[in-house]
Amino acid sequence: MRALFIRVTIVCLLFLMGATAAMADELVWTPVNPSFGGSPFNADWLMAQAEAQKPVEEEEVDYGLEQDPLADFQEDLNRQILNRLSSRLIEMAFGESELAPGYYEIGDYIIEIITTDAGIRIIITDPMSGGETTMEIPYY
8 A cells, every 4th residue: 555655646746746837928919900019911911801801893884885876887987987098198108009189078077188299298187176186297
């Protein structure tokens, strides 16, 4: 019995020694948000989390279905005429064909083409706004 008593005493002493060796620290709370004193490295992560929780707003998409087909036709026709006119002007500037000088009324614009010794002068006038653009294309 005595050996049993010694063993129990040794085990109890070991437990008591282990208990005195354990120490506790003070609990310290630090905020996560850098606005309240937290780490500034958390800002990007917090912002990403906030953006991810935003509801998605659906944008209205305009498919052009509400426009007038005649207005679309007029715009397309004006675009094609101006494109063809610019092609002829380039051909005329490089000596490949002739374009008759004069006035052209295309849609809302008045285009005046004047040939000079140095090249071609183009004056584009918008009668609605009164704006005027002049271009000089030299001969090559």
